[in-house]
Structure formats: structure tokens, C-alpha cells
Amino acid sequence: xxxxxxxxxxxxxxxxxxIGALNxxxxxLLNAAQQWELLDENGHVPVTPSxxxxxxxxxxxxxxxxxxxxxxxxxxxxxxxTTRAGGTVLKHLGTAATTSxxxxxxxxxxxECALALPRSPNPTTxxxxxxxxxxDHASARAFLRRTSEPLRDAAKELADHLSFQRFxxxxxxxxxxxxxxxxxPSGCHR
Numbered sequence: 001x002x003x004x005x006x007x008x009x010x011x012x013x014x015x016x017x018x019i020g021a022l023n024x025x026x027x028x029l030l031n032a033a034q035q036w037e038l039l040d041e042n043g044h045v046p047v048t049p050s051x052x053x054x055x056x057x058x059x060x061x062x063x064x065x066x067x068x069x070x071x072x073x074x075x076x077x078x079x080x081x082t083t084r085a086g087g088t089v090l091k092h093l094g095t096a097a098t099t100s101x102x103x104x105x106x107x108x109x110x111x112e113c114a115l116a117l118p119r120s121p122n123p124t125t126x127x128x129x130x131x132x133x134x135x136d137h138a139s140a141r142a143f144l145r146r147t148s149e150p151l152r153d154a155a156k157e158l159a160d161h162l163s164f165q166r167f168x169x170x171x172x173x174x175x176x177x178x179x180x181x182x183x184x185p186s187g188c189h190r
Contacts, residue, residue, distance in 0.1 A: 009083070009161075009165055009168075010080045010083060010085060010086060010158075010161060012162055012165055014080070015158050015161060015162050015165075016162070018075070018089075018155075018158055019155045019158050019159060019162075021071060022071075022151050022152075022154050022155040022158070023151075023155055025064075025067060025068060025071065025151055026148040026151040026152050026155070027148075028064065029064060029100075029144045029145070029147050029148040029151070030144070030145065030148050032060065032061070032064060032141075032144050033141045033142075033144035033145045033148075036057045036060075036107075036137075036141060036144075038054070038110065038133070038134060038137040038138075039134070045130045045133070045134055048117075048118070049114040049117065049133065050114070051111050051114045051115050054107060054110050054111035054114050054133075054137070055107075055108070055111045057107040057110075057111075057137075057140070058104045058105075058107035058108040058110075058111060058140075059104075061100075061103040061104040061107050061140060061144065062104040064100060064103070064144070064147075065097075065100035065101050065103065065104060065147075068093075068096050068097050068100040068147060068151070069097045069100070069101075071093065072090070072093040072094060072096065072097045075089065075090060075093055076090055076093075085157055085158065085160070085161035085164075088154075088157045089154045089157050089158060092150040092151070092153045092154035092157065093150070093151075093154055095150040096147050096150040096151050096154070099143055099146050099147045099150070100143065100144070100147040102139075102140075102143045103140045103141075103143040103144050103147070104140070105140075106136045106137070106139045106140035106143065107136070107137065107140040109132070109136040110133045110134075110136040110137040110140065113129045113130070113132050113133035113136065114133055116129050117129050117130065117133070
């Protein structure tokens with residue numbers, strides 16, 4: 001193996017550990033997006049939406065975003081972010097960190113609308129607030145789902161990197177150059 005290839009490889013145990021962390025975080029984001037529902041089982045806005053639940057969604061989304069950001073910062077501090085695969089992984093992590101930061105504000109706006117609903121005497125204003133609350137909540141959940149995509153892509157990049165390492169390992173296990181082909185029969189036969 002050429003030395004420049006070795007410098008570009010991330011140790012396989014670190015790759016496996018990072019893939020596990022990325023997959024766990026991706027699953028956590030997708031589960032949150034699926035479970036944190038606002039509408040009832042019939043798809044209607046609850047008469048009295050729980051502001052407490054909506055604020056908890058915002059708090060939990062902020063925690064998830066912090067975890068994505070921390071993972072991104074940890075990887076950026078590692079020496080592996082300068083490799084070809086590491087640079088691509090860092091790009092995906094940066095996208096995930098940015099996207100994840102948008103979920104909590106939308107959950108908070110949804111909670112703000114829920115707080116204003118009971119105090120609004122005008123039916124048109126209540127209707128507008130209810131619609132705004134649903135849109136903000138759905139947007140927040142969409143940001144959670146969208147955050148999972150670059151995490152998935154980063155894990156795939158690392159899995160490809162691991163496959164490349166395995167391929168290189170099989171090449172280096174071969175003993176010496178291949179055997180020369182057998183000599184060709186000469187053209188003169190008598």
C-alpha cells in the first residue's frame with residue numbers, strides 16, 4: 001500500500017464507532033419526527049392544544065440539535081476530517097447541524113400560537129393561529145426528518161470508506177507480483 005493511501009484512511013474501529021453514532025442519532029431524529037404529533041388520531045387540531053407538550057418538543061429538539069452539533073464539532077477536531085472521506089463526512093455533518101437548529105424555533109412558535117389560542121376572542125384570529133400552529137409544528141418535524149438525511153449520507157460515506165479499506169487490505173495480502181504467463185509455443189514444429 002502506498003503511504004499516501006495510508007494517511008487517507010480512517011482507522012476501521014473509529015469508522016465503525018462513528019457509523020453507530022450516526023445511525024443512532026438518525027434513528028432518534030426520525031422517531032421524534034414520527035412521535036411528536038400535534039393532531040389527534042382523526043387528523044384534527046385539538047380543541048385545547050397542550051402548550052406544555054409543545055414546549056417539551058422544542059426543548060427536546062434543542063437537545064437533539066445540540067447532540068448533532070457536538071458530534072459535528074468532535075469530528076471536526078479529529079485528524080480524520082482532512083481526509084477525502086472525512087471531508088465529505090464533515091460536509092454532511094455541517095448540513096445536519098444547520099438543519100437541526102431550525103426545528104426548535106418552529107416548535108416554540110407552535111407553542112406560542114397554542115398559548116394565544118384561548119385568549120383570542122375573534123374566530124378568524126383563532127383559525128389563523130390554529131393553522132399557524134399546525135404549519136410550524138409540521139415544519140419542525142420536517143426539519144427533524146431532513147436532519148436525518150445528511151446523517152444517513154455521512155454513515156454511507158463511512159461505510160464506503162470501510163469497504164475501500166477492506167479492498168485495499170485484500171490487495172496487500174497477495175504475495176508478490178502475479179506469476180508470469182506460461183511461455184507461448186514457438187512457431188517452428190518439425
